[in-house]
Amino acid sequence: MAQTQKLFHKDFTLMVIGQIISIFGNQILCFALSLYILDVTNSASLFATILVVSKIPMILLSMIGGIAADRLPRKSIMVVLDFFTSLCILCFTLSMNSFDIVFLTGCLMVILSIIQAFYQPSVSASIPSITAKDNLTSANSVTTGINAIASLAAPALGGMLYGFFGIDQILWLSMICFFLSAILELFLTIPFTKQKSSQRLLPMLINDFKEAMHFVTKRQPIMLQLAMTLIGLNFLVSALIAVGLPYIITIQLNLSSQLYGFMESALAIGMMIGAFMAMKLKDRITIRNCYIPMGIGILSMSLIGVAILTFDYPIHSYIIILFAVLFGMSAISIFNIVSQAYIQGRTPSELLGKVTSFIMTITQCALPLGQAMFGILFDHFSAYSAWIVFAATVLSLWITAYIKKTLLRIPREEV
DSSP, X not given: OOOOOOSSOHHHHHHHHHHHHHHXXXXXXXXXXXXXXXXXXXXXHHHHHHHHHHHHHHHHHHHHHHHHHHHSOHHHHHHHHHHHHHHHHHHHHHHTTTSOXXXXXXXXXXXXXXXXXXXXXXXXXXXXXXXXXXXXXXXXHHHHHHHHHHHHHHHHHHHHHHHHHHHHHHHHHHHHHHHHHHHHHTTOOOOOOOOOOOSOHHHHHHHHHHHHHHIIIIIOHHHXXXXXXXXXXXXXXXXXXXXXXXXXXXXXXOOOHHHHHHHHHHHHHHHHHHHHHHHHTTTTSOTTTTHHHHHHHHHHHTHHHHHHHTTTSHHHHHHHHHHHHHHHHHHHHHHHHHHHHHHHHHSOGGGHHHHHHHHHHHHHTHXXXXXXHHHHHHHHOGGGHHHHHHHHXXXXXXXXXXXXXHHTTSOGGGO
């Protein structure tokens, strides 16, 4: 692991710049493609189906991507995949007038999802390899902030570019972004130790999966508790935000979709604020006390229920929800960043890819389950939506109390 105490040294700076170029290229492309398909087909449900199908490979293949990140040079994975993404976009651009555009777009988005399943584990596993341990929280704050800024700015930028220039120019722009990202990554130096294996592919994958599961459940049980906490947050809080907010704002409060768009921006701004605070308070907020911002964030989310009960003035309720989401997401993001840094710091380099992917996979699976549950609850018990929010808050606070006991048992020397 790098011994330098400086965060923005050559390798980390190159990775950050490459991530900015790559993430913005991907976000702008996906947003523009959605507008393009809606323009061509006038069918939101058709594109929603494509969007859902395209997310499946990311969930199913992330674990294999993590194993690849431990078995192959991470720098090579990143470079090859960025070049390959650029090539795929080029092929799509040259073929879009020769094939059915809906089918072609679906294929491109599935391919991009598969690429991300292998790309993201390599990036996550590379951070501890090029960052000093005491800078892991700051490094993860930077990468979280980049994703948040992209989520906030890319839709607006993508919409503006699509409106002015159309899909063709955006495709070329995205292709250039991925190509430049790959060029920058060529100059990275990421330590890699080749692992020996005499097994065939399938037995090797099964063995690596078992190794990751054994490490998390037996050797580092605190990581398992953190993973269970993240599962709970995804199932209750993230799913509530994803399904509850659009329903509450557009249906119950009868406000415009533009105001819901501002709410989406508040989520991204909250993540940015949380990333900034985690970096600035890294010496004060550690793994032992990160349950505090988590609890504060969950309590803030309970204000959504309060706002529902007072919607005699819908815009007043909206303002309450806006600040609840902004403050709550900021606090919860701090917990996520500190937890991620702890997991990275306690995992050997040769296991980083598979362990982080194992945790990511099991926590991601909770989100669609929670979304389905809240969809049913808000459909059938809309008159009690405030109490649905309060129930989710109480359960989430119980999870906070549960993880608090675990975190306080961590020796101070491990912090």
